[in-house]
Amino acid sequence: MKKTFALAAVFIAILSLLMVNQAGLLAKSSDGATETMKTANRLYENGQFALAAQGYQQLIDRGYTDSSLYYNLGNAHFKQGDIGRAILNYRRAEKLGPRDSDIQANLQLARAETLDRLEDTAETEGFFHHIARFTRKFTLNELAIFALTAWFALALLIIVLINSRISGAWRETLQYAIALMTMITLLGVAGLGSRMYAEKTRPEGVIVAPEVSVTSGPGNQYVTEFTLHSGTEVGIADKRGNWVLLTLPGGEVEGWVPAEAIEGI
Amino acid sequence: MKTTSKRIASLIALLLALVTTGLAQEPNVVTAQVDRNSITTNESLILSITVVDTSNSAAPQLPPLNGFQIIGSSSSSQISIINGDINSQTVYSYRLRPTKTGELTIPAFGMTINGQTYSTDPIAIQVSPGNGAPAQQPSDNSGQTAQPSAELKGQDYFVEAEVSNPTPYVGEQITYTFRFYQGASDFFAEQPHLSPPDFSGFWAEKQSDQSQYRAQAAGQSYNVTELKTALFPSSAGPITIEAAKLTIPGGFFNRGVALQTKPIEVNAQPLPPNAPPNFTGAVGQYSISAEVDATEGKVNEPVTWRVTLSGRGNINAAPDPEWPEISGWRDFDSQATINTQVQDGVMEGSKVYERLLLPTRSGQFTIPALEYTYFDPETGAYQNAATAPIPVSIAQGDAEAPLPPPSPAGAEAGQVENIATDIRHLKPVPDHLNAQTRPLTASPLYWMAWGAPLVALGAGIFWQRRQTYRAQNAHLARSSKARKKARQALAQAKKQLEGYSAIAQILNNYLADKLNQPVAGLTHQSRADLLAEKGVPADLIAALDNAYLNAEMGRYAPDAGDPLRGQNLLTEIDKLIENLEKVL
Numbered sequence: 001m002k003k004t005f006a007l008a009a010v011f012i013a014i015l016s017l018l019m020v021n022q023a024g025l026l027a028k029s030s031d032g033a034t035e036t037m038k039t040a041n042r043l044y045e046n047g048q049f050a051l052a053a054q055g056y057q058q059l060i061d062r063g064y065t066d067s068s069l070y071y072n073l074g075n076a077h078f079k080q081g082d083i084g085r086a087i088l089n090y091r092r093a094e095k096l097g098p099r100d101s102d103i104q105a106n107l108q109l110a111r112a113e114t115l116d117r118l119e120d121t122a123e124t125e126g127f128f129h130h131i132a133r134f135t136r137k138f139t140l141n142e143l144a145i146f147a148l149t150a151w152f153a154l155a156l157l158i159i160v161l162i163n164s165r166i167s168g169a170w171r172e173t174l175q176y177a178i179a180l181m182t183m184i185t186l187l188g189v190a191g192l193g194s195r196m197y198a199e200k201t202r203p204e205g206v207i208v209a210p211e212v213s214v215t216s217g218p219g220n221q222y223v224t225e226f227t228l229h230s231g232t233e234v235g236i237a238d239k240r241g242n243w244v245l246l247t248l249p250g251g252e253v254e255g256w257v258p259a260e261a262i263e264g265i
Numbered sequence: 266m267k268t269t270s271k272r273i274a275s276l277i278a279l280l281l282a283l284v285t286t287g288l289a290q291e292p293n294v295v296t297a298q299v300d301r302n303s304i305t306t307n308e309s310l311i312l313s314i315t316v317v318d319t320s321n322s323a324a325p326q327l328p329p330l331n332g333f334q335i336i337g338s339s340s341s342s343q344i345s346i347i348n349g350d351i352n353s354q355t356v357y358s359y360r361l362r363p364t365k366t367g368e369l370t371i372p373a374f375g376m377t378i379n380g381q382t383y384s385t386d387p388i389a390i391q392v393s394p395g396n397g398a399p400a401q402q403p404s405d406n407s408g409q410t411a412q413p414s415a416e417l418k419g420q421d422y423f424v425e426a427e428v429s430n431p432t433p434y435v436g437e438q439i440t441y442t443f444r445f446y447q448g449a450s451d452f453f454a455e456q457p458h459l460s461p462p463d464f465s466g467f468w469a470e471k472q473s474d475q476s477q478y479r480a481q482a483a484g485q486s487y488n489v490t491e492l493k494t495a496l497f498p499s500s501a502g503p504i505t506i507e508a509a510k511l512t513i514p515g516g517f518f519n520r521g522v523a524l525q526t527k528p529i530e531v532n533a534q535p536l537p538p539n540a541p542p543n544f545t546g547a548v549g550q551y552s553i554s555a556e557v558d559a560t561e562g563k564v565n566e567p568v569t570w571r572v573t574l575s576g577r578g579n580i581n582a583a584p585d586p587e588w589p590e591i592s593g594w595r596d597f598d599s600q601a602t603i604n605t606q607v608q609d610g611v612m613e614g615s616k617v618y619e620r621l622l623l624p625t626r627s628g629q630f631t632i633p634a635l636e637y638t639y640f641d642p643e644t645g646a647y648q649n650a651a652t653a654p655i656p657v658s659i660a661q662g663d664a665e666a667p668l669p670p671p672s673p674a675g676a677e678a679g680q681v682e683n684i685a686t687d688i689r690h691l692k693p694v695p696d697h698l699n700a701q702t703r704p705l706t707a708s709p710l711y712w713m714a715w716g717a718p719l720v721a722l723g724a725g726i727f728w729q730r731r732q733t734y735r736a737q738n739a740h741l742a743r744s745s746k747a748r749k750k751a752r753q754a755l756a757q758a759k760k761q762l763e764g765y766s767a768i769a770q771i772l773n774n775y776l777a778d779k780l781n782q783p784v785a786g787l788t789h790q791s792r793a794d795l796l797a798e799k800g801v802p803a804d805l806i807a808a809l810d811n812a813y814l815n816a817e818m819g820r821y822a823p824d825a826g827d828p829l830r831g832q833n834l835l836t837e838i839d840k841l842i843e844n845l846e847k848v849l
Contacts, residue, residue, distance in 0.1 A: 010717070010721070011717065011718070011721075014714050014717055015714070017710070033698045034694050034695075034696075034698060037694045037698065038694050041691050041693070041694060044691055045691070059698065063700050064698045064699065064700045065699050065700060065701055066695060066698045066699040066700075067699070068692035068693075068694075068695055069698065071691075071692050072691050072692055075688055075690075075691055078688050079688075096699070102689045102692065105688075105689050106688040106689055109686060109687075109688055110688070140704045140705070140706060141704055141705045141706075144704070144705040144706050144711060145705065148711070148714060148715060151715065151718055152717075152718055154718070155718030155719070155721060155722050156718070158722060158725075159721060159722060159725040162725055162726060162729050163725050163728070163729050192706070196706060
């Protein structure tokens with residue numbers, strides 16, 4: 001029994017080590033960044049949206065990755081009528097704060113202003129689709145921590161079951177708990193896996209140019225297949241030199257655009 | 266008197282047409298109209314420019330008016346909300362006086378609203394010479410003109426008040442006019458302050474617009490500011506309108522002045538006694554019309570019945586029509602949308618009722634005519650207005666349960682309406698700005714952590730296995746610990762310089778553990794037998810016997826005190842146990 005406790009202590013230590021690893025990065029915010037953001041907010045409130053956007057962008061370029069920064073930058077672009085960059089930054093903010101209703105509301109409003117209407121025909125059914133939809137409510141890190149914690153808890157329960165001499169009803173309860181925790185762990189792993197897979201294989205981007213011709217190959221000499229407008233969200237399938245191969249939702253239609261016309265989320 | 270009211274009536278009709286058609290069709294954003302097309306040089310006309318749905322409230326720039334002089338201007342705005350649609354319009358009125366006779370034209374002019382230019386039509390005016398000098402005073406709808414008495418001669422400013430009709434019927438509109446005459450050269454450091462009478466005994470509708478013009482009175486030129494209030498006596502009998510007070514604050518150049526008008530007596534007459542039974546108290550001139558949004562429908566699908574009551578009079582307080590019971594239908598109460606305006610001090614407008622009618626069975630129906638009885642103070646008689654009956658055919662609807670009663674149109678009142686949608690506002694600055702660049706999954710430490718439970722699980726299983734095995738084989742445990750115990754004992758003996766005395770004990774314990782025997786039961790012979798049984802070579806058994814013998818002998822030998830000998834023997838025993846360990 002004593003050994004089980006020791007094991008639990010080791011687990012908790014490892015988990016908190018990982019957290020501290022993260023928290024260590026948080027401690028960076030003492031170099032006037034909040035002051036810069038305050039100034040940018042004030043500029044925004046005075047209607048100087050272009051200057052405010054510069055302020056937020058500066059902080060992002062300096063390595064700050066706060067969801068509120070991206071959200072405010074998105075607002076500043078929206079107010080300047082740049083729907084493409086507004087959506088781009090709302091999406092980036094959403095990735096960092098997936099349960100923020102403000103981000104969702106503004107994203108929806110910005111999407112309503114885009115010119116291209118695309119139907120997402122891909123994977124509307126199926127187990128993995130549901131998992132993917134559920135996991136959209138969490139950040140990658142939250143999924144990672146969740147899966148790992150579930151796995152630790154499961155291992156701990158198994159060790160307790162093997163090494164202790166409990167019997168009867170308690171043993172049965174423990175066995176049920178292990179079955180449940182196994183399911184939770186599998187779910188966590190599936191969620192983490194599907195998210196990592198999606199980010200690795202299907203990176204997304206937003207058209208930031210007001211209008212761009214999508215060609216059949218990476219160069220101007222190819223046939224223009226169709227045109228897209230600012231704010232359209234697409235998948236990025238390939239990059240070759242200064243050209244990006246994009247796919248429309250559904251994955252069947254694809255074409256090349258100059259790299260400066262699109263930004264990855 | 267007669268022509269004046271006719272003129273006003275036609276103007277009202279025009280305005281009403283403008284208001285009602287403006288809703289239905291592409292609205293004329295800017296329109297210009299005059300109250301009459303032929304005047305004499307003695308008279309003046311009103312040019313009204315109506316701007317519909319204007320968000321910027323800049324007044325129109327009038328074109329040069331050849332042959333006219335602008336002697337006064339006013340503006341009034343009106344905002345109406347009908348079914349959630351907001352309509353606003355502003356009417357700019359200019360009082361024009363012709364300066365020459367003949368065919369004059371008010372030219373077309375353009376106005377730019379929200380980036381689009383709208384233009385009006387030119388208006389032709391026939392001007393004929395009048396008799397005598399042109400009137401300085403605009404003709405009022407009541408026909409009365411303000412003629413300040415001679416005693417005011419020479420004063421810089423004075424005020425006066427009058428009513429258009431001192432003996433109105435109860436509910437009939439009279440116009441209370443307040444005028445402030447200001448010597449043409451005067452200016453005030455501060456705005457004069459007017460305390461109007463409180464008009465008790467009347468339903469009062471104040472007009473927002475005030476008109477200004479110049480007038481000659483008692484040989485002096487004045488700037489006149491005119492304010493009108495529509496009054497409706499609420500009961501019969503004499504009513505006094507208290508004095509209106511105007512105070513002009515003193516400035517650097519002039520003293521403060523307090524002016525006040527004379528109180529006015531109004532004697533309200535009761536309505537004639539021969540009122541029809543369905544008269545509910547409306548006084549004025551009204552018309553009523555009705556329409557439905559569909560003359561064909563289905564059971565349980567609501568039909569909107571729109572009834573418009575319009576006319577001159579106290580439209581705000583006009584009683585509602587009596588709603589008939591229609592058999593086979595359910596109806597739902599509605600609130601009315603009221604739209605009023607004041608033209609030349611006369612209140613007019615419309616009240617639009619929208620009732621939801623829900624047919625409960627199929628068939629041919631007639632939505633009955635609505636009668637509206639009012640008292641017309643101009644003719645002094647009760648009048649009737651009525652709508653036309655409307656036939657409606659209702660088909661059998663889908664065989665569904667009756668709809669829940671739709672919320673009546675009136676329920677919209679008080680509901681929050683989204684006028685415009687904007688993005689949500691900025692986020693405040695957080696205490697800490699997150700600066701994490703790499704996700705956790707990019708860190709090798711994270712993936713190493715996934716291995717930790719596996720290692721722990723493996724170790725736990727292994728440990729458990731060993732425990733179980735040990736528990737099942739207790740003698741094995743004893744045997745496996747024997748060497749360790751013997752070694753510890755030997756080390757102990759070496760340290761305490763005990764030598765011989767410990768040796769037999771240590772050997773006995775070791776063998777007993779190894780052979781799983783009680784220590785006491787190991788005699789010389791049984792020991793040899795057991796060892797031989799275990800397959801220990803004979804020379805090793807002999808060496809063991811020898812060691813026992815040496816220990817025994819050494820205890821009683823004369824040099825027993827020599828520690829070195831004892832120590833050597835202990836080392837020998839250690840070697841012996843090591844050899845035994847190989848075979849046991």
